Amino acid sequence: MTILKVTGLTILDERTGDTLVKDSSFQLKKGTCLAIAGESGSGKSLTCRALMRLNQPGLKETGTILFKGEDISLFTKKEMRKKRGREIYMIMQNGMTAFDPSSVIGVHLKQAAAEHFDWSAEETERKLHWALESVLLKNPGEVMNHYPHQLSGGMMQRVMIALALVLEPDLIIADEPTTALDAITQYEVMNELSRLRERIGCSMIFVSHDLAMVRKIADELLVMKEGEIVECGTVESVFRKPKNDYTSYLISTRQALSDHFTSLMGSREQC
Numbered sequence: 001m002t003i004l005k006v007t008g009l010t011i012l013d014e015r016t017g018d019t020l021v022k023d024s025s026f027q028l029k030k031g032t033c034l035a036i037a038g039e040s041g042s043g044k045s046l047t048c049r050a051l052m053r054l055n056q057p058g059l060k061e062t063g064t065i066l067f068k069g070e071d072i073s074l075f076t077k078k079e080m081r082k083k084r085g086r087e088i089y090m091i092m093q094n095g096m097t098a099f100d101p102s103s104v105i106g107v108h109l110k111q112a113a114a115e116h117f118d119w120s121a122e123e124t125e126r127k128l129h130w131a132l133e134s135v136l137l138k139n140p141g142e143v144m145n146h147y148p149h150q151l152s153g154g155m156m157q158r159v160m161i162a163l164a165l166v167l168e169p170d171l172i173i174a175d176e177p178t179t180a181l182d183a184i185t186q187y188e189v190m191n192e193l194s195r196l197r198e199r200i201g202c203s204m205i206f207v208s209h210d211l212a213m214v215r216k217i218a219d220e221l222l223v224m225k226e227g228e229i230v231e232c233g234t235v236e237s238v239f240r241k242p243k244n245d246y247t248s249y250l251i252s253t254r255q256a257l258s259d260h261f262t263s264l265m266g267s268r269e270q271c
């Protein structure tokens with residue numbers, strides 16, 4: 001079953017007339033993970049934000065986005081707000097920007113739960129504690145009493161993953177969720193994302209520059225360059241036989257980094 005079908009998505013900057021995303025078509029099967037890779041400015045985030053209907057008004061979008069068979073442009077603002085979080089959930093590069101800095105984490109998490117469920121205060125508290133512990137955040141009560149800036153980047157990403165465990169969305173869009181983290185924390189957060197997929201069986205769009213991570217988590221890979229999709233296929237087929245020169249370049253630069261790492265560390269890190 002197809003959970004998401006994007007046809008001819010084009011995003012224009014109305015002010016300058018520039019085409020930022022051009023005639024983009026792709027789909028996502030239920031329960032699978034599609035990675036979107038590509039250089040900075042290639043249109044990955046604009047594409048993700050279009051799926052949430054979160055692009056700024058100055059950007060004109062054409063094309064169709066069907067989510068669970070329904071055209072998202074036909075939802076009212078209220079309907080779309082209800083879908084965000086509960087059905088389509090976004091994990092951003094920097095978890096800090098997702099939260100209002102003036103409220104403690106617990107307030108955000110409880111508000112998000114209350115938006116979608118009629119749970120009692122005790123039930124909400126119990127579920128949030130369970131979810132925070134599940135992503136290896138010790139002392140959930142303490143975490144909930146912290147302000148966003150008091151938590152590290154890795155902890156904030158875990159909080160975002162914990163909330164997804166509670167909301168159980170159908171589709172998670174993870175837009176470079178580990179870019180702002182150090183290598184060890186990146187690895188840990190990736191593990192939590194993989195576990196999240198296994199637990200709630202959600203579909204995922206995973207945006208990353210890191211092809212090693214893409215290979216670890218994704219089933220299909222789509223490569224964007226200058227607003228256009230230049231390659232699309234299963235991760236294994238794209239790695240084995242990239243059709244586009246730009247994809248070959250991305251894979252070879254990743255391989256060069258990996259070889260350099262191997263020569264320095266003496267270990268075998270495979271891209």
Ligand SMILES: Nc1ncnc2c1ncn2[C@@H]1O[C@H](COP(=O)(O)OP(=O)(O)OP(=O)(O)O)[C@@H](O)[C@H]1O
Nearest residue numbers: 013020038039040041042043044045046047056059
């Ligand atoms: N609100 C906006 N108004 C005008 N142009 C925009 C807007 N947001 C993004 N752009 C431009 O659209 C292009 C694609 O941006 P986008 O953020 O989607 O890139 P990206 O592939 O996600 O890059 P990165 O990997 O650096 O996050 C860029 O040239 C960017 O400057």
